[in-house]
Amino acid sequence: MKRALAIMVGAALILLLATLTLVVMPYLQMSAEQVPPDLKPYTERQLEGRQIYIANGCVYCHSQQPRDPSFASGDKDRGWGRPSVPGDYAYDTPHLLGTMRTGPDLFNIGARQPSKDWHLLHLYNPQAVVKDSIMPPYRFLFRWVRSVGEDDTVVRLPEPYAPEEGYIVPTEQALALVDYLLALDRTYPAPTLPEPEKTQE
Amino acid sequence: MTPTIAVLLIITFLLSTVGLLLLIWSIANNQFSHGQKSARTIFSPGEEGIGEDPAEAPQRQKQELSDAEYRARYDADQSSRLATLSWLSSSVFWLLLGSAYGLLSSAKMHMPELLANSEFLTFGRVRPMHLNAVTYGWASMAGIAIALFLIPRLFKTRLAGGRFAVIGAVLWNIGLVLGLGAINLGLSDGKEWLEFPWQVDLLFVAGGALAAVPLLLTAKQRTVSHLYVTSWYFLAALVWFPFLFLIANLPYVFPGTSGATVNWWFAHNVLGLWVTPIGIGIAYYMIPKILGRPIISYQLSLIGFWSLALFYSQVGIHHLVGGPIPTWLVTLSIVHSVMMSIPVITVAINHHGTMMGNFHRLKDSPTLRFVWIGALMYTVSSLQGSMEALRSVNVITHFTHYTVAHAHLGMYAFLSFILFGAVYFIMPRLMNWEWPWRRLIALHFWLVSIGILIYVVSLTIGGWKQGVELLTADTPFMDIVRMTLPYLEARTIGGSLMTAGHIVFAFHFVAMLLRKGRLQDQPTLFRNPAREVSQ
Numbered sequence: 001m002k003r004a005l006a007i008m009v010g011a012a013l014i015l016l017l018a019t020l021t022l023v024v025m026p027y028l029q030m031s032a033e034q035v036p037p038d039l040k041p042y043t044e045r046q047l048e049g050r051q052i053y054i055a056n057g058c059v060y061c062h063s064q065q066p067r068d069p070s071f072a073s074g075d076k077d078r079g080w081g082r083p084s085v086p087g088d089y090a091y092d093t094p095h096l097l098g099t100m101r102t103g104p105d106l107f108n109i110g111a112r113q114p115s116k117d118w119h120l121l122h123l124y125n126p127q128a129v130v131k132d133s134i135m136p137p138y139r140f141l142f143r144w145v146r147s148v149g150e151d152d153t154v155v156r157l158p159e160p161y162a163p164e165e166g167y168i169v170p171t172e173q174a175l176a177l178v179d180y181l182l183a184l185d186r187t188y189p190a191p192t193l194p195e196p197e198k199t200q201e
Numbered sequence: 202m203t204p205t206i207a208v209l210l211i212i213t214f215l216l217s218t219v220g221l222l223l224l225i226w227s228i229a230n231n232q233f234s235h236g237q238k239s240a241r242t243i244f245s246p247g248e249e250g251i252g253e254d255p256a257e258a259p260q261r262q263k264q265e266l267s268d269a270e271y272r273a274r275y276d277a278d279q280s281s282r283l284a285t286l287s288w289l290s291s292s293v294f295w296l297l298l299g300s301a302y303g304l305l306s307s308a309k310m311h312m313p314e315l316l317a318n319s320e321f322l323t324f325g326r327v328r329p330m331h332l333n334a335v336t337y338g339w340a341s342m343a344g345i346a347i348a349l350f351l352i353p354r355l356f357k358t359r360l361a362g363g364r365f366a367v368i369g370a371v372l373w374n375i376g377l378v379l380g381l382g383a384i385n386l387g388l389s390d391g392k393e394w395l396e397f398p399w400q401v402d403l404l405f406v407a408g409g410a411l412a413a414v415p416l417l418l419t420a421k422q423r424t425v426s427h428l429y430v431t432s433w434y435f436l437a438a439l440v441w442f443p444f445l446f447l448i449a450n451l452p453y454v455f456p457g458t459s460g461a462t463v464n465w466w467f468a469h470n471v472l473g474l475w476v477t478p479i480g481i482g483i484a485y486y487m488i489p490k491i492l493g494r495p496i497i498s499y500q501l502s503l504i505g506f507w508s509l510a511l512f513y514s515q516v517g518i519h520h521l522v523g524g525p526i527p528t529w530l531v532t533l534s535i536v537h538s539v540m541m542s543i544p545v546i547t548v549a550i551n552h553h554g555t556m557m558g559n560f561h562r563l564k565d566s567p568t569l570r571f572v573w574i575g576a577l578m579y580t581v582s583s584l585q586g587s588m589e590a591l592r593s594v595n596v597i598t599h600f601t602h603y604t605v606a607h608a609h610l611g612m613y614a615f616l617s618f619i620l621f622g623a624v625y626f627i628m629p630r631l632m633n634w635e636w637p638w639r640r641l642i643a644l645h646f647w648l649v650s651i652g653i654l655i656y657v658v659s660l661t662i663g664g665w666k667q668g669v670e671l672l673t674a675d676t677p678f679m680d681i682v683r684m685t686l687p688y689l690e691a692r693t694i695g696g697s698l699m700t701a702g703h704i705v706f707a708f709h710f711v712a713m714l715l716r717k718g719r720l721q722d723q724p725t726l727f728r729n730p731a732r733e734v735s736q
Contacts, residue, residue, distance in 0.1 A: 004436055007437060011436070011437035011440045012440050014510045014511055015440070015441055015445070015474070015514050018515045020212075022462060022515055022517060023462065023463055026459055026462045026526065029527055030457070030458050030462075054389055057323070057325020057326055057328060057329060057389070060324070061324075065525055067596075071592075071596060072523060072672055073672070073674070077673065077674030078674045078678065084524075084525040086458040086525050089456075089461075090456070092457050092460075093457065094460055095392070095460040095461040097521070097525075098600075100601075101601070101671065126313070132679060133679070134313050134686075135313060136314075136323055137314070139317065140320040140323070
């Protein structure tokens with residue numbers, strides 16, 4: 001039993017060291033990071049929209065972290081924005097950095113596509129806006145109505161995609177999601193230049 | 202930034218000093234004395250040179266082993282029956298479910314209108330359900346099952362406290378049902394590999410701890426003087442997983458980007474410190490046992506163990522290369538990723554070196570064929586992973602399908618192959634029954650092998666091209682999407698073959714549980730059993 005115990009204690013100590021370097025130290029350093037003064041906290045509705053984003057797994061195809069142009073110039077040249085810094089994510093819990101770019105980066109989608117109508121149409125039928133897009137449609141976030149009420153927003157569908165009669169209106173969930181997407185606008189200057197990229201080969 | 206560097210320097214200095222002292226202590230105390238004698242722990246006296254392959258052939262075993270030895274091994278195998286079967290049967294079910302979700306995700310990637318009307322079948326929910334079902338359902342549960350079977354053999358005693366493991370399996374299954382259900386309902390925690398709501402995660406911690414009880418109880422009653430290297434890996438994995446899972450799932454503790462570092466520190470450790478030790482631990486037992494020949498360098502296997510622990514635990518942040526986190530952190534993980542080639546090469550020398558001169562055995566033995574190909578893919582995928590962590594390579598492969606191909610090379614071609622091989626080894630011993638149809642084993646093997654080959658090759662090429670095009674803004678984004686389509690379709694074909702293989706495997710597994718087929722006194726091999734050779 002002594003040897004078994006020694007192996008287990010040794011294994012635990014090594015993991016403890018890794019926790020110190022990969023969890024505790026970054027936490028201490030990054031929580032001291034300055035929050036950009038122009039970054040606004042999310043509104044309640046935007047947070048609801050963020051939950052819709054999480055629930056439907058947008059993160060599996062969209063990142064939210066443009067890289068430094070000196071490292072990967074495509075990110076900036078595609079209009080995804082300046083490199084992100086830790087402070088930009090001060091209000092992001094859980095983080096939604098993402099690891100996949102089946103679709104484009106969304107760090108600044110609110111600045112790139114500021115139109116609410118565009119987003120509603122795109123969520124309802126991505127292929128209607130972006131030819132050959134492989135994004136799935138989110139029709140379950142919309143409903144069909146015969147006539148439009150006073151407060152209803154109507155999805156402006158172009159001819160071939162519109163229903164024969166009646167209208168497509170977004171649910172509260174779709175509206176909240178679009179609110180969140182429009183809030184993804186980090187075009188303000190970052191007070192701390194991203195230290196990492198400076199020293200990279 | 203200066204205080205951080207100062208702290209890092211101090212830690213580095215202290216670590217080197219401690220490491221040096223440890224080295225001096227271990228030399229002084231003869232810790233390096235484990236020689237080939239220890240490598241023979243897994244054999245009974247007189248058994249060396251006799252392959253145990255891949256199913257028991259009672260008459261011959263009896264001739265080679267003394268009655269007492271034979272009886273003791275039979276008892277050891279039977280003692281873990283209920284515990285092993287409860288975990289193993291569940292894992293086969295989750296394999297089928299996970300494959301179905303994986304195949305559906307893959308098809309949705311190139312057919313966005315497929316089953317798109319239901320929120321419960323939308324890509325963003327189906328994909329994490331696939332990952333969690335195969336990781337925590339299939340790989341983890343099958344791994345624990347095989348560990349439960351090997352423990353009494355390794356310690357040469359009966360399994361103690363098996364019923365704790367059975368209760369653990371029940372809790373673990375409840376956790377999977379609730380966790381997958383939560384993702385399906387849109388209640389995911391939102392972090393990759395950590396999607397299950399943290400409340401559900403408590404069930405996994407409890408279930409895992411219960412599965413660990415028999416390991417400790419049996420270790421206490423062991424009759425062997427030396428702990429064979431396989432048990433080192435099992436003991437360590439048992440310490441690591443609950444620790445990792447608990448910290449990474451702490452709710453509300455890590456905001457913003459520090460949440461991302463914890464996320465990826467955990468996600469890579471699930472591979473490195475949980476399924477990898479189980480996978481190579483199994484291979485360290487199966488390969489020498491089937492060949493009847495101890496591993497070629499026992500000392501190397503221990504160096505491999507400790508270097509794996511040291512280096513693998515710090516590689517996770519290579520998933521955030523170029524991301525909004527401090528450079529030193531990324532660099533630390535890249536250095537460790539490259540250092541991982543040390544444990545990988547030591548394991549490779551042992552696994553493949555032991556195989557030298559015995560490759561003809563791959564023609565007959567299902568277990569050996571699955572396990573050795575798995576071990577080979579461990580070498581390949583790990584070395585590929587070390588390369589992939591380098592900034593110059595990562596800038597291309599990050600955010601692409603290339604990473605997905607790499608993940609499947611590791612989790613499937615390495616780990617799942619070893620698990621399949623081990624299942625073919627242990628089921629005849631638990632059920633006292635031979636596998637009913639050897640052609641089904643062959644069919645399973647070829648379906649999954651061709652399937653994973655198509656999968657990995659197509660996504661590796663497609664992902665690399667995607668990454669190269671994404672580097673600059675010269676190609677419009679949609680052109681890149683169109684370019685990847687044929688590769689995504691090829692992946693669906695590969696995935697279909699793998700899923701078909703799993704259906705064959707599950708069918709055969711159930712037939713085995715029900716003891717279908719004829720009573721045989723010969724092991725079921727790929728070829729006519731009469732041609733079996735023992736060395």
